[in-house]
Amino acid sequence: MSVVVTDCRTEYLTEPLGLDVLQPRLFWKIASDERHVHQSAYRILVSASRDSLSRDVGEMWDSGRLESDQSTHITYEGTALASDTDYFWKVCVWTGKDSSPVWSEPQRWSMGILSRTGWKAQWIGRKADPGLEKQPAPLFRKEIHAAADVKRAMVYVTALGIYQLRVNGEIVSHLFAPGWTDYNKRVQVQAFDVTSKLHQGSNAIGAILGEGWYSGTVGFLHDKVYGERPFLFLQLSVEYTDGTKELFVTDGSWKTADGPIRYSDFIKGELYDATAERTEWDEAGYDDADWQLPDIRPGYNGLLTAAIEPPIRITRTLKPISVRKTETGTYIYDMGQNMVGWTELTVAGERGTKVTLSHAEMLNPDGTLYLENLREAVQQDHYILNGGGEERYEPHFTFHGFRYVELIGYPGEPDLDTIIGKVVHSDTAVAGSLTTSDPMVNKLYSNITWGQRGNFLSVPTDCPQRDERLGWTGDAQIFARAATYNMDVSRFFEKFIGDMIDAQQPSGAFTDVAPDAGWIRHKMWNTRLNWSAPDNAGWGDAGVIIPWTVYLMYGDRRILETHYDAMVRWIEYLISMSDHFVRPAYANYGDWLSIDADTPKDVLATAYFAYSAKVMGLISETLGKTDDKRRFDQCFADISAAFRQAFVDEQGRIHGETQTVYVLALQFGLLTPEQQLQAAAHLAEDIRARGNRLSTGFLGVGYLLPALTDHGHLDLAYTLLLQEEFPSWMYSIKHGATTIWERWDGWTEHNGFQTPSMNSFNHYSLGSVGEWMFRYMAGLEADPEKPGFKHAVIQPHPDGRVTSVQASYDSLYGRHEVRWEVTESGGFLLQVTVPANTTATVHVPGRNVVSEASLTPSYTSGRRTASFQVGSGTWAFTSQLAREQRDGIVIIG
Structure with a gap:
């Protein structure tokens, strides 16, 4: 049997630098060309040197052989880790009782500065040029002398603003670092290994500062949200080959000057004057006699934290x-x-x-x-x-x-x-792929991924072009599951949840945007639009829904543990702001940008209240908090009963009678079995009455096709997916869209452009249909009982109008693949690939099901679906689908 240990990671990352997590988590994958490969045991060695690790010595931690199939989220349990130190680790695995151990390649991570006392640098800036509305980007430089050959050099750098770092004329930093946080609460620090960039003798460190989110133009508040001008903070730790160490920091001895960037702002663009360039200013030997000494900021009251988000x-x-x-x-x-x-x-x-x-x-x-x-x-x-x-x-x-x-x-x-x-x-790595027999469906998926690519920039922004670009929480929560299929957003969402917690109000309310960006402090919506709701349903609920999504897709318990108290405070806040479990109708947004449908905001708010309580019950159960689980389960039952009493009539009609009220009630489990049948029928009736068109906005659209599929209307789900008339996903594609539009009517043949004040053509929210495409159409789903795709549920939903689908998803265990095809005669061909150290339940629709490995099936849905339990490997199945005619369309499914 061929077994290889691959893709070893620390805290989701490959050889990360500057961590401040005191007990980092370790991950690895197992690759094999055999079936039914499972890890039976592992042993981890962690050392402070490569040499000792090469001799199989783990002086920091030797886990010993542990009988376990766990290969993700293994918590470091060795000797306490030290600041500014490298560590090296490897793992060996056994895939059977008598198998030989297989070792991974050596891996590295480094710890950053772990205490406030470890920071010796000062914040330096440049005084503003008087009379200039837009300030030039300041340059900073320092010439240092390395006393001997350099063995190790690590620079820790951040800014109030954004920075570009250079060492001896070479750029070593990422774009727009340190990223956007609430600078009043915390700022991220990046670590860079510059060992190869330094040499004995004279060296130069250079930096350019930008206004960025700190003092530049941000959102509706225009500029100077957090401060008046940017500051740099840098600490360079050098260890020489003779064993001595030296520390270089930003302080009053640095020099600063203006440069060719006369202004550079996220919202206002850039002016670069090449005639003002200072040649070789970032190299040793440059004459900086006419440069100024920097301005020293007295201090910073926020936290300096290791960078969490992926680099831009x-x-x-x-x-x-x-x-x-x-x-x-x-x-x-x-x-x-x-x-x-x-x-x-x-x-x-x-x-x-x-x-x-x-x-x-x-x-x-x-x-x-x-x-x-x-x-x-x-x-x-x-x-x-x-x-x-x-x-x-x-x-x-x-x-x-x-x-x-x-x-x-x-x-x-x-x-x-x-x-x-x-x-x-x-830079969130591509995780998923999806291709079908329908070119327009393929274009839709491309548009979804381009929308995510364009708007996941430090925070999940609402749009990348107008004077906004804020981290809207409601947009993020409805798209979060689709986002996880498309790209590896584990760290991205971990950071964003931290932004939400930073912005959480004393009342327990989560804000509409994160980071806050002065939104609450200045009450901008209140003064401009008279929107002053203390919370907004579907937006604040992101504080519960996104952590649960991260847990489902990555198996990350720590994100639930870390933010549990904040999530509880949100539920307690909702209870306090409700009338006998019915939420008020004060929300500002509702089912934002729905089309020809006005969902009552109290119905929507109560539904989301119930869903947050339901998810909190699941989170409490996951964390073993039995009393809390009972409390939240009862809360969900009480809200559901209040919802039915207040909003559902005897015919199962829900107040407002929009597609969204039915979709949310169905997907959130708020109805009795009889009411579910009625509500699904009313939903289908409304869609058909509109000429097979949708009316859902931001909050309803993500649940629309799942609700139809789960309640017996798969054909209608495909009809909406493939609809080319307005409003629909395909309408924008027919008219040249290469990203998801903010609104269904962003441009129409009969009206042209919509109101320009709210009309982005790159906005991911309506692309939440991508979740249905993976989970239902392709049939690739995570099992909440064994999250992170330790056990996958593979259940394709073929229709026949889309005759083939190929989808893959790179989980923390490896690549899961689903390929299915419907033949003209209704034959169904299914092939699935399950990575090593995982299992899957495969549900094959149709009759006369055959598995090429002669697996024994169990049957559900009146023998219309056969289910198989499989281990790792590639498996093939065939069946015969039913053919019927509905609304003049031949449906195979």
Whole structure:
């Protein structure tokens, strides 16, 4: 049997640096070409040196042989870990009682600074230039002397603002670090190994600061939300080969000056003057005699925490697909894809020539850029040429949401190689893939992933182009499950939940956006729109729903344990704000941007109240909190009864009679069995009365197709998925969409563009249908009893209009795959792949079910579905599906 231990991780990461988790969790995968491969035991060694680890010595921790099939979330239980120290580990596994041990390759992680007393650096900044509304990005430099050959050098760096770090002329940091947090509460610290960048003798450390989320333009509050100007904080720990150590920190001895970035702002764009460049300013030997000494900030009251979120990076580049010259002499490029990031410019011309890059998502009917939906955002970057040859430019501390780029003031005749699109987002690795026989369904899935790619940038933003870009909690919770299938968002959501906890109010209410960004403090919605609800159903509930989603998909108990008290406070707050378990109708948003349907806000709020209580019962059970489980289960029962009493009549009609009220009641389990049948019928009736069209907004859409599928209307779920008439997912695709639109009617043939004040063309919420595509259409589901896909439930729901589906998902155990095909005669072919150290229950629809391995089935649904228990490996099944005609359509299923 061939067995390999692969993909070892620490805290979800490959060889992470600067952790501050005192008991890191370890992960590994097992790969094998055999069936039924299970880990029977493991042994972990952790050492403070590679040498001792190579000799199979784990002086920090030797777990000994442990009889266990667990290969994820193994908590370190060795000697206490030290600050600013490297550790090395490996694991060996056994896959049977008498099997030989198989060792992994050695792995590394490092600990960051673990106490406040370990920080010796000071916060340094540059005083503002008087009279300038937009300040230049300050440069900082320090020349240091390495006394001997460098054995280890680790730099810990952060900023109030955002920074770019350079060592001896080379950029070593990520984009937009340290990321967005509530700077009044905490700021993330990044660690970088710069051992190979330093040498004995003179070295230079350089940094550029941007306003970022700290003092730049953010959301509706415009700018200066957390502070007036940015500050840098850096600590470089150097160990020499002779055993001595030295510490270099930001302090009053550094030097600062302005530079060519005359301003750079997330919302207002960038101006770069290449004539003001300071050549080799970030290298040793540079003359900085005319630079200023920095301004010292007295202190910082927030927490310095190790970075949790994935780094922001350029993940791909795109070439434009066309360019045309306008009547005014500018050039408009089509990138072929609505994207987030910026454009890199190649240009040559006279010194002082100014070139502008203007960005937009759509074009007006006359071919000009559609800019009205940007509100106060200015998606323009300006570059002033230095002259003397070919120059390349890309912005530093801004990003844009766009498909079209207008090139203004270009000297000469540009071509398709003049600009390149840089795609930028939090680097969450691709986890899933989904391909079907239907090209438009495939395009829908592509649009969903591009929407996630464009809006997962430090926080899950609502849109990447207008003057907002906030971490809306309701949008995130409805899309969270789809997001986990698409990409590895384990760390991304862990960080975002921390943002929600930071913003939680003393009352227990979770906020509408996180980080807060001054939202509560300034009451901006209250003053501008008279929206002053203390909480909003579906938004605040993200504080319970997202942690549970992370647990289901990754098996992460720690996120439940860490935030349990905060979740309890949310439920207790909802109880206090309810009238005999019925929530009031004060919410601001409701089923946001529903189409021709007005869901009563008290119905929606009470339904979500029930769901949060239901999930809290599950969380309490998971954590072994028996008394709390009883309490929350009773709370759910009481809310459900109150819901039925207040909102459901004898015919099972729910107050408001919108698709969303039926969908939420069905999916949240609020109805009696008889009422479920009635509600499902009313839901189907409403859809058909609308010409097989949906009316759900943000909160209803994610549950719409699951509710139909779970309650006997699979055919209608597929009809809505494939619907091409307005409103539908396919309508936008028919009209050129390459991302998910914010609203169903963002653009229509009969009305053109919707109101520009709320009309993003890159917004992931309505893409929550991606969850149904994986869980129901492909049939790839996590088992809550063995979460994280330790045990998978594979239950495809074929229809026949989509004749084939191929889906995969990379769990913490390996790749799960489902492939199915429906033949013209109704034959159903299913192939599933289950990774080593996991199992699956496979439900095969249809009659005359055959498994190629002669497995013994059990039967459900009146023998219409055969179920099989399988171990790891690849398995094939066949069956015969029923054929029937409904509404003039031949349905196979």
